[in-house]
Amino acid sequence: MSAFLLQAETRVHVVAIVLYALAAMMLIGGRFLRRPGLVRWAGNVVPLAIGVHALALGARWAGSGHGPYVTKYEMLSAYAFVTAVMFALIVYRRDRLQVLGMIVYPVVFLMMALGLYTGAEVHNLPPTFSGIWLVIHVCFYVLAFATAVIALSSAALILRGKDLELEATGRFQSLESLDDISYRFGGLAFAFWGIGMLTGSIWAYYSWGRFWGWDPVETWSLVTWLAFGIYLHVRRFYAWEGKRAALLLIVCVALALFSLFGTSILSDSLHAVYFQ
Amino acid sequence: MLSRRTVLLLISGLGIAVLLAALVPQRVTSPDGLDALQAKAPFLVDALKAAGLDHVVSTWGFAFLLALCWLTLGLATLNMLRRDYRRTFRPRTWSGLSGWHVVGDRPGLEESMAALRYWAAGRIGDESRFLKNPWNLWGASLLHLGMLIALAFAVLTILTTARSMVVLVEGESLDATTQVVAQDYGVLASPLSLEEPLELASVTPRFWDDGSVRQLETVILLGDSAQQEQLTVSINGSRVVRGVRIYQDQRFGYSYFLTVAFPDGTELMQRADLSQPLGVGNPTYMDIPLQDGSVLRLKCVEDPGTQSMSDEPEFVLRRELDGEVVAQSTMTTDTVSLDDVTVRLDGRRRWATFVLAREWSVIPLFAGFALVFLGATALYVGVPREVRLRTDENGQTWARWNAYRFARSVDQERDALFGSDEEGSS
Numbered sequence: 001m002s003a004f005l006l007q008a009e010t011r012v013h014v015v016a017i018v019l020y021a022l023a024a025m026m027l028i029g030g031r032f033l034r035r036p037g038l039v040r041w042a043g044n045v046v047p048l049a050i051g052v053h054a055l056a057l058g059a060r061w062a063g064s065g066h067g068p069y070v071t072k073y074e075m076l077s078a079y080a081f082v083t084a085v086m087f088a089l090i091v092y093r094r095d096r097l098q099v100l101g102m103i104v105y106p107v108v109f110l111m112m113a114l115g116l117y118t119g120a121e122v123h124n125l126p127p128t129f130s131g132i133w134l135v136i137h138v139c140f141y142v143l144a145f146a147t148a149v150i151a152l153s154s155a156a157l158i159l160r161g162k163d164l165e166l167e168a169t170g171r172f173q174s175l176e177s178l179d180d181i182s183y184r185f186g187g188l189a190f191a192f193w194g195i196g197m198l199t200g201s202i203w204a205y206y207s208w209g210r211f212w213g214w215d216p217v218e219t220w221s222l223v224t225w226l227a228f229g230i231y232l233h234v235r236r237f238y239a240w241e242g243k244r245a246a247l248l249l250i251v252c253v254a255l256a257l258f259s260l261f262g263t264s265i266l267s268d269s270l271h272a273v274y275f276q
Numbered sequence: 277m278l279s280r281r282t283v284l285l286l287i288s289g290l291g292i293a294v295l296l297a298a299l300v301p302q303r304v305t306s307p308d309g310l311d312a313l314q315a316k317a318p319f320l321v322d323a324l325k326a327a328g329l330d331h332v333v334s335t336w337g338f339a340f341l342l343a344l345c346w347l348t349l350g351l352a353t354l355n356m357l358r359r360d361y362r363r364t365f366r367p368r369t370w371s372g373l374s375g376w377h378v379v380g381d382r383p384g385l386e387e388s389m390a391a392l393r394y395w396a397a398g399r400i401g402d403e404s405r406f407l408k409n410p411w412n413l414w415g416a417s418l419l420h421l422g423m424l425i426a427l428a429f430a431v432l433t434i435l436t437t438a439r440s441m442v443v444l445v446e447g448e449s450l451d452a453t454t455q456v457v458a459q460d461y462g463v464l465a466s467p468l469s470l471e472e473p474l475e476l477a478s479v480t481p482r483f484w485d486d487g488s489v490r491q492l493e494t495v496i497l498l499g500d501s502a503q504q505e506q507l508t509v510s511i512n513g514s515r516v517v518r519g520v521r522i523y524q525d526q527r528f529g530y531s532y533f534l535t536v537a538f539p540d541g542t543e544l545m546q547r548a549d550l551s552q553p554l555g556v557g558n559p560t561y562m563d564i565p566l567q568d569g570s571v572l573r574l575k576c577v578e579d580p581g582t583q584s585m586s587d588e589p590e591f592v593l594r595r596e597l598d599g600e601v602v603a604q605s606t607m608t609t610d611t612v613s614l615d616d617v618t619v620r621l622d623g624r625r626r627w628a629t630f631v632l633a634r635e636w637s638v639i640p641l642f643a644g645f646a647l648v649f650l651g652a653t654a655l656y657v658g659v660p661r662e663v664r665l666r667t668d669e670n671g672q673t674w675a676r677w678n679a680y681r682f683a684r685s686v687d688q689e690r691d692a693l694f695g696s697d698e699e700g701s702s
Contacts, residue, residue: 124484127491127511127526180685184656191419191652198426198645202638207512209523209631211433211641214305214333219298226291233287237280 005063010120012056013077017112019049020084024105031102043098046088046105053081053112064122069138071123072261076115079260080108083146090150097181103153133203137196144192145260151185152253154178155246179241183232186249190228193256197221220263224255278351286345293341297332300324304331346431349424356417363413363680369401370664370676377694379673382665388693394663406663413680415655422647429640438465439633443549445531446625449475449497468634471518472499477506479528479626487555487578492528494628509630525629528552529560530576532591533623536566539616549627550576553589566617570597593619659686663693 023045030038057068057077068074087104091097158178200218201211212218231248234240240248301309310330314321321330328335379385386406394406438461442450451473477495484490491510498505498517507522509515514523529551536544544567551560559577566572575592594604595614603614611620661679668674677690 124486124488124490127489130512174684176684180682184682184685187656188652191648191656194423195645195648198641198648202641205638206514206523209439209514209521209525209633210437211430214297214302216298216305219294222294223291223298226287226294229287230284230291233280233284237284 002063002065005059006120006122009056009059009063010116012052012059013112013116013120016049016053016056017109017116019045019052020080020105020109020112023049024101024109027098027101027105031099039098042101043091043095046084046101050081050084050088053077053084057081066125066129067135067138069134070125070129071121072118073115073120075261076111076118079142079145080111080115082142083111083149084108086143086146087150099157100150100153100181103156104149107149107153128207131203131206133199133206137199137203140192140196140199141260144189144196145256147185147192148189148253148256151182151189151249154182154185155249155253158182158246159243159250161243175242179245182246182249183235183241186228186235186252187232189252189256190225190232193221193225193228197225217259217263220255220259224252224259227252227255278348278355283348283352286341286348289341290345293332293338296329300329300332302331302333304334342427342431346424346427349420349427353417353420353424356420360414360417364410367400367405369403370678371401371403371666373676375678376674376676379665379675379694382673385665385675385693389663392689392693394661400664403664403666406665407660408662409658409660410662412654412658412660415651415653415658417651418647419651419655422644422649422651424644425640425647426644429644433462433636435462435464436636437462437634438468439631440468441525442630442632443627444476444630445547445549445627446476446479449473465634468520468632470520474498475504476628479628481528481552487553487558489526489552489554492524492526492628494524494630496522519634521633523631523633525631528626528628530589530591531625531627532574532621533625535620535622536564536572537618537620538566538568542567545622548574550574552576553578566595568617570595570602570617572614572617572619588624591621591624655681659683661686661689 023042026038026042026045030036030040030042060068060074060077064070064074068078083104087101091101158175161175197218200221204213205211231245231252234248235245301307301313303310310321324330328337332338389406392408394408397405397407397410399405444450450470475497477497480493480495482490482492489511493508493510493513496507496509498507507515507517509522509524511524511526514521516522529549532548532550534546534548536546538544546564548562548564550562553560553576556578559575561576562574564572564574573594573596575594576589577592578589591607592604593607593612593614595602595617605612605614607619607621611618613619659679659682661677663678664676666674675694677694679686679690683690
């Protein structure tokens with residue numbers, strides 16, 4: 001049964017990738033070709049993609065016997081899923097923000113495709129992977145990533161400037177309010193990232209007997225958090241906005257990506273045993 | 277202390293210090309990396325050591341920077357709390373400010389505001405006050421207060437931590453009042469000692485099919501033999517005994533109690549602690565130098581035919597002299613001969629490693645991140661806004677709308693209430 005579920009999961013995962021890619025193409029094509037019908041269809045495809053993706057994650061969970069937080073494949077899929085769901089909820093409340101999907105959906109399907117490239121094999125759960133603090137720690141990092149991607153999407157559109165606004169977003173969203181979205185989601189990413197670190201330190205305390213050990217993963221995580229802190233303070237204190245703030249946010253998100261997916265492969269990290 | 281430049285300089289300074297700790301191999305976390313760099317560029321390592329960059333986070337400079345950050349954070353939090361209290365409970369009138377709109381239909385406006393979930397919050401002078409999401413005003417204060425508490429707790433933990441690692445073999449015990457030599461010792465930490473004897477009764481590992489550890493459970497007996505309390509500890513399943521938390525470390529294996537008999541009649545008694553081989557292709561080794569100049573090399577290996585990792589692994593002994601193998605044998609009986617040396621196995625038991633640490637409540641840390649969460653949600657999710665209404669001496673009603681932050685995100689609401697253009701100001 002497990003083997004069947006895992007085999008089916010990989011196929012369903014690919015279907016979800018295709019659906020997200022289709023939604024991204026419809027959205028981008030609809031905006032630039034001025035075909036509102038395509039944009040509407042993109043909005044219909046996304047819930048289907050999320051449903052299929054949820055099915056894949058459920059099959060993976062049932063087949064492997066543990067949540068999607070052990071291998072890179074599972075992590076990338078879980079991060080992509082939460083990003084897609086969070087964005088769908090935001091668009092449901094404020095459909096003017098659908099324009100951000102031009103960045104969010106490609107990020108989502110590229111992450112899932114990258115997951116396939118890293119290998120879909122199931123790894124056994126290390127003995128330290130248990131407890132409520134691990135769940136909270138993982139959840140907050142996933143939330144931090146999802147909010148950072150949405151902030152990044154706004155920043156990327158701000159960098160494209162007025163042309164894009166006129167062609168594609170003018171009717172839906174002004175650059176000024178995109179700037180606010182980028183600021184607010186950057187702030188949420190900062191807070192969720194900080195909570196992820198704090199809960200991670202409690203998990204480390206119960207697993208390894210210490211809160212903080214200056215492991216490369218922990219150190220880069222702190223660097224990322226401080227970078228987000230600098231971003232928020234220059235916005236608040238010096239009223240940075242527009243392209244300048246967007247560029248700084250992109251640097252912060254790049255650091256976040258490195259902290260999440262780059263540092264865990266460093267051989268001298270205590271975390272190297274995970275995310276294989 | 278609280279100038280914008282100071283705050284940014286302190287955060288940046290902290291960021292640069294942590295970045296240096298991430299990029300330069302550190303003495304404690306990456307000794308191999310530092311050794312490798314020493315071999316390649318000894319002058320560079322000397323310079324790094326002279327500047328304290330091989331142990332950035334344990335330098336006095338870093339501690340000073342952290343203290344300054346905490347102080348600044350504390351002062352900023354205090355200022356924000358006072359500001360938010362004043363805004364919420366002791367607001368000033370807005371009469372002198374610009375941006376007032378003429379209101380034609382006051383009952384209609386109040387109805388629209390009620391529909392948009394503005395609620396009447398009393399009067400200040402001659403102004404009626406209407407609020408939406410007022411508690412979101414406290415977002416920045418709560419966020420900073422949470423960070424302040426978490427950082428204070430972190431520093432307190434570092435200063436008072438006493439933590440040690442202990443290796444025990446099944447049947448071995450630590451006596452009461454044993455003062456465990458602490459490896460990590462905070463400046464304000466008191467000695468870590470046991471109040472009653474602690475004996476390791478059993479070590480039970482469980483494995484996955486690929487040989488990796490699934491769980492490791494140990495049974496510990498506390499107290500003297502007349503009245504012993506049994507305690508089960510596992511990885512990620514620590515237990516607290518009178519203020520000392522006992523953690524199950526992931527390292528464990530077999531202790532072999534050996535007696536090596538030499539041709540001249542002398543004997544060497546040796547306990548060899550070998551780590552558990554994790555899978556068939558991952559043997560573990562230990563070398564014992566012998567008095568005749570040869571080396572007794574011990575190997576603990578899982579037999580390829582092993583059905584279960586819980587089976588006892590093979591114990592292989594090899595005697596080497598000047599790098600040449602003199603003799604080799606697998607210990608299948610109590611005694612084996614390695615050329616003119618005889619090795620007797622007196623016993624075999626499992627060993628396990630524990631971390632003992634003084635227990636600290638995680639409640640302050642939990643409270644810290646709960647406040648960070650509440651604060652961030654209040655700060656970045658909801659936009660607090662306020663409307664004031666006042667009637668002038670001619671009977672004309674005026675209204676002024678204010679969003680305390682992210683006004684551009686909610687300007688459509690202002691436009692819905694008052695129209696996109698200001699109709700006038702007083």
